[in-house]
Amino acid sequence: MANEVFPIKSKRDFNKMKNALDGRNRLLLTLGTAFGLRISDLLTLKVGDLRGQDLLHIREKKRKKLRVITFSPSVKREIKEYISNDVADDDYVFASRQGGGKPITRVQAYRILNDASKRAGIYEKIGSIGTHSLRKTFGYRLYENGVDITRIMSMLNHSSERETLKYIGITADEISEAYESIEV
Template sequence: MANEVNPIKDPKDIRKMKAALAGRDRLMFVMGVSLGLRIGDLLTLKLGDLRGKEEIKLREQKTGKPRRIKLSKTVKNEVEKLDGRNDEYIFRSRQGGNKAISRVQAYRILNAAAERAGIAGKIGAVGTHTLRKTFGYQLYTQGHDITRIMAILNHSTPAMTLKYIGITRDEIDAAYDAIEI
């Protein structure tokens, strides 16, 4: 079984991660947490896929399903800052040529940033899937219905989505404690 990674739950920790990253790496984090894409789909994006667009359309690598994602103001603002041709990968490897960074490199970038941000020990394992899980968790804490999040993440059950975004027994118990009539 693969190592389980966790969402970043605390908005302060999200800000610390952003501050621990710069340039292409910061953009990868911002887009990953803002779009909820799997890392394989995120790394294949090219400048022309986002530049001047209100939404992106892609076919998910894992499921083969088509997906349409509206771009937030944050993502559009970040994309406007990018230089390069439309056919260039957004997350270009520094090895030269027009190649995207690898999943392994994305993992290394995120882990190093979590260490610099001082949150690695606090949140537990960090990986490329942390971005997607953080996206789902933040939607949940903003009050979005679990069935909507389930549909966005292409999950088959609400229980799967709750487990995926890291809703713990303590958080469920706290919700019960909050109801005092």
């Protein structure tokens, strides 16, 4: 999977993708985009980390950094809707249907997202979707909502604003358009 993946910039495309998924797979898209975690951290979430909670405390595998994530109202709704009460707190949220008490693999998560983008009819438009697209979409949504780039940079644990802008897919053309839109 050496191909570059991109954020899902259009809210319409994101919603098409969301509607192409259900259950656990829809939750994968939702939480991946809402939390901005790397897939390796997302897949290790247990039901008890989410059900009935307002916050998630997670130590990132890659950087060993503790992150505290506050759940938005829409995230709480999705958790309530897609995590049934008959699942134990120590079960994985994204449990493999193969059994064995393991989460789905990165490869399976990749397949789920790519298949959904094809079903949603957005694959050709936005290019390759990968598990990292969720994290990039998280950063892009923050940027789109006016969150300061240095804060996004910190949340993604990047070393420069330039790296963050490139990561979330902000192009020179988009920056130029933003400047052109300012009327004085």
